[in-house]
Amino acid sequence: MIALAHAQQNPVKNIKGRVAIDFSDPAHINVINVRTERFAVTDGDGYFTIQAAENDTLMFSAINIKPFRMAIACEDMENETMYVKLQSVVTQLNEVVIMNYPGINAVSLGIIPAGQKKYTxxxxxxxxxxxxxxxxxxxxxxxxxxxxxxxxxxxxxxxxxxxxxxxxxxxxxxxxxxxxxxxxxxxxxxxxxxxxxxxxxxxxxxxxxxxxxxxxxxxxxxxxxxxxxxxxxxxxxxx
Incomplete structure (x- = not known):
């Protein structure tokens, strides 16, 4: 029998980071912690802050960049600022992939009030x-x-x-x-x-x-x- 189990949780802290993109604006890049579904958005200079622990995976996505994933390493937890290099999208998109994040929705973003019935x-x-x-x-x-x-x-x-x-x-x-x-x-x-x-x-x-x-x-x-x-x-x- 194959048994899978997550490793014991590592300490969580606020990680500060900055994204850099060639030929593109670093603002409004979505940063998502895949494990906890916490998210942040970069400011006009590409800076962001997000809660994470060592070995968590961060996903970076926006219409102007190629989706990118990175695992949080020990040095990322210790450095004052984590720098992430992203690639811009310079060709026309032929397909849009919509990822489903249950923790990020209209309620969490304040678009609709909590408790309202939602229908597919x-x-x-x-x-x-x-x-x-x-x-x-x-x-x-x-x-x-x-x-x-x-x-x-x-x-x-x-x-x-x-x-x-x-x-x-x-x-x-x-x-x-x-x-x-x-x-x-x-x-x-x-x-x-x-x-x-x-x-x-x-x-x-x-x-x-x-x-x-x-x-x-x-x-x-x-x-x-x-x-x-x-x-x-x-x-x-x-x-």
Whole structure:
């Protein structure tokens, strides 16, 4: 059985840094601590301050630079200022990759108040199809749409679409937390079976529950268990 566990947490401190970019403005660069999801934004001179510990990974991203990751080393914790060299993007973008950071959202940025119900696109479509908010007559609120949708089967289709959307969101999160190199080198998943293993994880409710609770150590442990089970299944199929 493969068992994964994070090392004991190192002391956390405010790290001061400065980014440098050739031919580009160093302001408004997003700096994200991948482990804690804390974030900062560089000022006009490229300076930033962020809480981190040794071995944490910082991600730097903006529309004018190439995404860059760096691990916090011991000397970074001791130096007064950490300097980071970034590469600017000088060619036209053909693709935009949107990364999902659960800790960075409209609430944390102060755009919407905390506690407000949030709906995904599939949830909004389902709510509209099953709601009762259309007005009939002068003072009666009732909608026949939910009844018609139920009869036509549209509601069932929307519920299925909602489940598909949830699985796609889980898949994106899994692909971010456990990239291909990790699956190949650490878990020994054969290259041709990586996508299959990712879907295998999506179907395991116990694993999804640990992700939802942000229990990283338990998530890593369960991934190791499921990797062992998955590899055994592959071996049995080849017999």
């Amino acid at each position: 696109p599939a949830e909004r479509r389902l709510k509209t199809a099953t709601g009762a908010d259309a007005q009939i007559g002068l003072d009666t609120k009732f909608s026949i749409d939910p009844l018609l949708n139920a009869i036509s089967g549209r509601t069932a289709v929307l519920r299925k679409a909602l489940e598909t959307e949830k699985k796609e969101n889980w898949l994106q999160r899994i692909q971010y937390l456990y990239d291909d190199n990790f699956l190949l080198q650490k878990l020994k998943i054969p290259f041709d079976y990586i996508k299959g293993f990712q879907y295998f994880l999506v179907e395991n409710q116990r694993f999804l529950n640990t992700l939802a609770s942000k229990n990283t150590s338990m998530s890593d442990f369960i991934v190791g268990e499921l990797a062992t089970e998955f590899i055994k299944n592959i071996a049995n199929e080849k017999k």
